[in-house]
Amino acid sequence: MSYALVLLCGGLSTRMGTNKAFLPFGEYTLIEYQIRRFRPYFEKIYLSVPEMNSFWAALSAKLDCTAIPDRVEKIGPLGGLYSCLSTVTDELLFFTPVDAPFTDAAAAVSLCQMLKQGIKSDTEKYACVLLHPTRGMQPLSAVYTKSCLPVIENMILEENYRLRRLLISEHTIISDILVPQEHFYNMNDMPSYYHALQMLAEKQPALFPPDFVPQSKQTIPYISFSAKSGTGKTTYLEKLVACLKERGLRIALIKHDAHGFELDQPGKDSYRLRKAGVDTMVLSGPDQTARLETHTAGEPSLNQLISSVEHADLILIEGYKFGPQPKIQLLRKGYSETPVGNQEQTIAYVSDFPYDAAPSELPVFDLNKPQDLAEYLVSCFGLK
Numbered sequence: 001m002s003y004a005l006v007l008l009c010g011g012l013s014t015r016m017g018t019n020k021a022f023l024p025f026g027e028y029t030l031i032e033y034q035i036r037r038f039r040p041y042f043e044k045i046y047l048s049v050p051e052m053n054s055f056w057a058a059l060s061a062k063l064d065c066t067a068i069p070d071r072v073e074k075i076g077p078l079g080g081l082y083s084c085l086s087t088v089t090d091e092l093l094f095f096t097p098v099d100a101p102f103t104d105a106a107a108a109v110s111l112c113q114m115l116k117q118g119i120k121s122d123t124e125k126y127a128c129v130l131l132h133p134t135r136g137m138q139p140l141s142a143v144y145t146k147s148c149l150p151v152i153e154n155m156i157l158e159e160n161y162r163l164r165r166l167l168i169s170e171h172t173i174i175s176d177i178l179v180p181q182e183h184f185y186n187m188n189d190m191p192s193y194y195h196a197l198q199m200l201a202e203k204q205p206a207l208f209p210p211d212f213v214p215q216s217k218q219t220i221p222y223i224s225f226s227a228k229s230g231t232g233k234t235t236y237l238e239k240l241v242a243c244l245k246e247r248g249l250r251i252a253l254i255k256h257d258a259h260g261f262e263l264d265q266p267g268k269d270s271y272r273l274r275k276a277g278v279d280t281m282v283l284s285g286p287d288q289t290a291r292l293e294t295h296t297a298g299e300p301s302l303n304q305l306i307s308s309v310e311h312a313d314l315i316l317i318e319g320y321k322f323g324p325q326p327k328i329q330l331l332r333k334g335y336s337e338t339p340v341g342n343q344e345q346t347i348a349y350v351s352d353f354p355y356d357a358a359p360s361e362l363p364v365f366d367l368n369k370p371q372d373l374a375e376y377l378v379s380c381f382g383l384k
Contacts (some may be wrong), residue, residue, distance in 0.1 A: 038105050225317065326346075
């Protein structure tokens with residue numbers, strides 16, 4: 001029973017700002033790096049692409065792969081599964097995103113072998129998946145057979161594109177193979193890309209010049225929280241910060257107040273001196289230091305504020321919901337049940353009700369379990 005690899009290359013890369021597949025990764029582009037490392041394990045490699053054009057035709061020929069265009073457009077990874085399973089003659093296909101540079105290739109082969117054995121059982125199996133310790137079944141680190149096509153076709157007809165719907169328990173094998181945490185690492189934005197470069201440099205230093213210093217060493221990872229006013233962002237962040245502090249992390253917070261604010265109180269010496277015309281005030285005491293500046297050239301940008309932060313492992317941002325930074329959307333039943341602001345950069349949702357994030361397949365965390373999001377952020381940004 002033959003098996004092959006599918007690299008999913010059809011993502012829009014909106015959070016990255018450029019096509020991830022062609023980012024430099026060591027000596028090669030990311031897509032070239034992926035193919036080179038999987039080639040010893042898979043004789044045939046397919047590229048799942050949005051459309052067939054001269055560019056993809058030339059590239060797939062150069063890489064000795066076969067490009068398969070989406071037969072149904074803009075339905076996310078499910079479209080790639082459907083197009084590839086309905087096109088190739090191989091019985092088993094292992095799917096992995098092109099932006100998952102540390103997927104364990106040997107584990108991928110083991111999943112194929114496990115599913116091959118499972119097909120012979122009384123209850124036919126058509127999928128074999130790995131289980132993430134906190135996020136559950138991982139449908140994009142899995143192997144599938146053609147026998148799941150009828151289920152996919154029904155999902156498309158129903159316009160339900162969530163991959164986990166495909167993993168019906170009686171037809172799915174949950175593998176007990178142990179893989180390193182980095183197996184599930186995805187490069188969703190530039191900070192995670194820079195961190196991946198650092199991980200690669202530690203694994204394969206020969207791929208980089210001796211003086212290589214990735215930007216991840218210079219840029220503190222950051223994440224913004226967006227919600228309708230009154231949803232409870234600050235209350236939730238209090239609990240999340242406590243969970244992150246339990247892990248020994250240094251946390252910085254940038255909070256935007258569109259209406260302005262006064263930090264020092266009327267009548268205090270610092271207040272009187274600032275009102276007298278002092279442009280920069282530094283307040284220092286045994287336990288804390290504060291710096292107050294009067295803006296003479298307008299409010300600083302979020303990027304300027306982020307770059308000014310030092311001695312922190314993670315920056316949490318409250319507000320700036322229309323900015324381009326990666327965001328987590330907070331939702332509350334009966335008050336704010338839909339995302340706000342610029343949603344293209346959303347990487348996850350936090351909700352106190354069952355929120356359907358289809359077709360994005362982004363994770364949804366329980367508002368009452370901040371420790372789960374803390375674990376996700378630690379994993380996402382490679383924090384220790």
